[in-house]
Amino acid sequence: MSDNVIALRNTQVSGVWVCAQCQAQWEKDITLPWGTTLRDHREVCPDCGCRTGSIKGEFIPEDPVWVCDCGNTLFYITQGGMFCPGCGGYWTDTRGAE
Ligand SMILES: [Zn+2]
C-alpha cells in the first residue's frame, strides 16, 4: 500500500498537529489508540505541554501548496475568495502569479 494513503482500519496516522493553546505546529506519526477517532484525538504539545494538539490535516499534498504571507497553508474557500484563518486576510486574486 502506498504510504500516503490512510485506510479506514489503519491506525497509523502521520500529519501536522496544531496546538489550540499556543498555535505551535509539529509533524508527528502516531498510532491512534483503539476506539479513538482522529477528530477526537489530542496530542501533547511539545511547546507548552498542554494536551491540546489536534490534527491539522490528515493528508499533506506532495505538490507545492499555497502559502499565505503569514505562513498559513490552510484556507477557507468562500465565494469571496480564500480566507486565511491565520491572519484574517482574503486572497481574492492571483497576486504574484502575473
Ligand atoms: Zn502548545
Ligand SMILES: [Zn+2]
Ligand atoms: Zn494569512
